[in-house]
Amino acid sequence: MGNEATIKSTGSRVDEEVERGIWPKLVYVWRLLYRDKAGMLGLAMFLIVAATAVFSPWLAPYDPLKQDLMVAKQPPAYSEKGDMSHVLGTDNLGRDMLSRIIYGSRVSLTVGFFGVLIAGSLGMIIGLISGYVGGRVDSFIMGGVNMILALPYLVFVVFIASILGRSLLNVILIFGFTNIPIFARITRGEVLRLRESGFVESALSIGATRTRILFSHILPNLLGPLITIATFEMSGMIFYEAGLGFLGLSVPPSTPSWGNMLATGRQYLTIYPWIATFPGLAIVFTGLGMNLFGDWLRDVLDPRLRRTKR
């Protein structure tokens, strides 16, 4: 069809534009982001959560651990019995809900960030080895990867968490290690795709070394898909952390975390419903932001999708 040729040529035009170095690339990504309002909104939501986590001590009106039984179970400000001293009310021990939610973002983001860092870097190395070496090594690694991915994830995470015990480090390690396979699989797939695309051969044929090809061709091309998957994985880890907290298997009970708050809220669900409601809203807010942003990243960073979209 006639329009195919033109669509292809615009695709390459975009790639050329992006080829020129890091600064124009960032400007270009910003321009694309600016056009997509949902992606913008997602990024803004995520930044709000990130800022909350960084500036918790300045934002939180109270010490999240401070118990004050005098004001225990005080309803949020919108309720008739509530007032502005505790905007989102207090929990069963009189701790300020808002402050605990603000501090809770720290646990969620720490787990998400370091979990993704561990899973992403180890997964990338394993995927690179698998895709680059190929042969038996590849089938062995991918056999293991596919096996782990096919297992009932939640059951095993709960199992491991119950054995290792409650600590922030354990939770990070659990998510960091159990999510290696997904990154390994994505990396390997991309490496194979890049090898198939022929420019590795053409680089080899003009005398580039394998290491050089790895650093100048393979790694930069991996970045897009990995960042995208990292966004979704991070939001997934935040969910699962809250879930573990809800079952009493995440960080120690004294630590303010959204999952722990939900676990408390569940006990008082029928009488003090706000204790369970607000931490959940915080999880939904974070997840929504990251998913909107991730969807947009996927559209922009995946060159194949970029060509067919719109």
Add this chain to the structure above:
Amino acid sequence: MTKILSVKNLVIKFYTFDGVVHALNNVSFDLEEGETLAIVGESGSGKSVSMLSLLHLLPMPPAKIENGEAYFYGNEEEPVDLLKLNRSGISKIRGGKIGFIFQDALSALNPVMTIGRQISESIIEHLGLSHAKAKEKTIELLKRVGIPGARQRYDNFPHQFSGGMRQRVMIAVSMACTPKIVIADEPTTALDVTVQAQIVDLTKELQKEFNIAVVWITHDLGVVAGMADRVLVMYAGSPVEIANAQDLYSNPQHPYTIGLMNALPNVKGDGDSRLASIDGIPPDLMDEPRHCQFAWRCPHAFDRCWEEIPQQVSVGENHVVSCFFDVENGRPKENV
């Protein structure tokens, strides 16, 4: 001869993310009953776009028909403007009155539906036959297009056929309801040369048998010579020349057509055996055409070619050219 289709002043643009693509600029041509019209041009010249648009098969948006009419005379009643038909109106024409043969039969046939069903569903839709009767008719048709063991093959899937056999199935799909027109969109490009000839022959046979007008879209002037009655040459979305096939080969009037003819391999092999080529590349369709689209590459281009868009002008019986230059006499035309 009776006219079956008459296209006038067709203009199509694609509104894409990066800008407007001027896919088709002011194309007009007629089609007679039972004749073969070849539309020739390189990729991007708009040859497929023009025919797809008639049956509303272009994705809209991004495509938009800006202007033009396309009267179809094959209905029992009044002639209809295809471009103005609604959904149900065009559905009756598609497959029933105008059939389509696509380029790559492997991707053009549904991979998870038996080829028998893919043919018979069209028959059921247009001729209103029962499933059993449609199946019998389909098997007849498969025999007619030369599929051995047609009855058993009815239940096969596209991937179980060879390329040539698949294209025969595609022909059966397009001709299932004996349409008035069949549009063949580069049906032989993906095939071996020997198979190509078989497909061309089969199409010609069926065309004669059912008195079908065929529009044969191709970039291969070699294929055109053997089968077309008339030829429409397209360049960058504009029609450059329409003529009887013989006229076009013996007496091409547009510099682009002449270039194409010179680029054909000379079978006699006398003299210089190198192939001539046309210098330059086709224009960017993102730019709105303001003058002759071939001017960049034309050896004869002069002032006027850079100022105006040439209109289609008759230069002989059934011979229309869009050019300001008189190639025969080597000087600009005076009367256009």
Add this chain to the structure above:
Amino acid sequence: MQRYILSRLIQSFIMLVGVLFIVFFMLQLTGDPVALMVSRSASPEQIEELREELGFNRPVLVQFADFVGNAVKGDFGMSLRHNQPAMELILERMPATVELASIALLFAMVIGIPLGLLGGANPGSIWDMLARGAGLIGQTIPNFWLALILIMIFAVNLGWFPSFGRETYQFMGLALPTKSVILPAFALGLFTMGQLVRFTRSAVLEIKNEDFVRTAYSKGLADRRVYIKHILRNAAIPLISILGVQFGYLLSGSIYIETIFSWPGLGNLLAESIGNRDFALVQAIAFFTSLVVVSLNLTADIAYGMADPRIRYGE
């Protein structure tokens, strides 16, 4: 096709051996499995006693061989808490989980597939907005929180549904579901619903641009027929694998929902046994759910092969 099935069977078998390995060595992760099982106040003598009783004083490899040997016979040892064979407990709890997961899947399919189809068919329309919204909601609302909210609204405030427990209606020897399943199934199925919407929508968007769809239109078929006979039929084949995976997810992922609704299923049993540090039972549940998930994936893959003529009639 036979070779395809055979290779998938072998893969599944290897996987299950791997699962046994993982499930066994998970307990060794901290170095001393017995210390995990006893209460903190237990004396060293008590610990040693239990160690001998459960055979943890033998070399690890001997333990592993013993574990695998028994597992093949379906014996995962006794639940310390219930004093009952672990497998027996699991099979008792299975029907409740199957009921919950099936209804959740049914809800997800009935809403998700048509919504995805409508959204993909009319991009930018109100249906598409709904489809995209549903996909996003399914992905961003954690089911454990949704369950709490549903209880608050529909059980506590409105009183339409019970807030916990499973009731069945006995009919000709069958335990049929009652309205007690509705809230938990909705909470459990929302994620899957979102996944089905997303998948169907993007599959439709992709398949719509295939050449054969253009051919179908060129035959004069109406939209309805093109979508159902051509587009949906092509989307349905990968959908089979997705459904297999999702059903596995629903069966194994009901731990929160079953706990919140006190639904007497496997997930509830798992949460309970973790609370009781009843690790023989945890191991058994982990292996059993893996077995179910692996068999489901195998079934889905074979069904996929049957549905796709390109695999059924080998390339």
